[in-house]
Amino acid sequence: MKKTVKNVLLAVIVLLLVCGGVFVGMNWNNWFGEKDTPATGQVDKKAEDWTGEQEVYTGEKNTDTIDIPGFDSMTFKADAAEQAVNLYNPKQNTCYFKMSLYLKDDTKLWESNLVEPGKGIYEMELLQSLPAGSYEDAILKYECFAMDEKQTPLNGSEIKLTLKVME
């Protein structure tokens, strides 16, 4: 009996020592490790509440030129005529944009009316929906017109891109 009690006591002591070791190990760094000194700085009193992008100086715009935005691809939803897009006429331009979209085989998919500088198009309705797939060498055409009564045609641009049509 005495021997059994002794053994049980021994087991309890071993268990306590193991738990104690785990506890010491987990807190070793906190008790004896090097404490990081937090970096401190001064609060900038000129900062004000941020309300979004502000206009910044980007140099004088050459009014004899037209800025053409381009990209390598557009993503469309398969088998749907209504599409979400992000096409725009940069606000620094001084001409109208007429934008249109074609497949490589000259099939017209969409055409806009005249878009003023600073305006954009976020939705388009395709003349025909497209099945899922990748349509390389599609063309986004920019026709530019003077903002006068005659709407004289100006230089334009064609952007080659890939239409990624997804389910």
Place this chain on the structure above:
Amino acid sequence: MKKKITAGILSMALISAMAMPVMAEDKNMTVLYSQGSTYIVSIPETTLSQTDEVVQTVAATAMNIEPGKKLQVSINGITDGTVTLTRADQGATTTTTVSKGSNKTDLITGDTVIAEFKNQTTKFINGTDGKLYFSPVEEGTAAGNYSGSITYTLAIVDE
């Protein structure tokens, strides 16, 4: 002797328990993001008639092209550098010649690359400078203001 053995076993148990917390395995997570190439290219607004050679430049104002690709700018639908200009009243036409060099040197065709860009810089690459030289209009052109339009082709291609 028994006490020494017992003390040794207990010490080993204490030391091994302290070592356990440092054997934790790090787990990594992969985050994926894809950014498409975008750019803004500045093209001349119009091509006007003139009696002296005129230089116009195609340039870039913003560029973000993925590695291994470049943006090429060329002119669409031109043969042997000939550009037709039409008088404002549509009553007459004349022609000018567009080239990459002065005095009709290196005439522009549909395949001629006039500017190339890559990465996030608006600097020209591969010896291009974006310059277009328009020759004086042909002799005997009827009086009046003439203008023509050119279509610039922009394409991202492999380097």
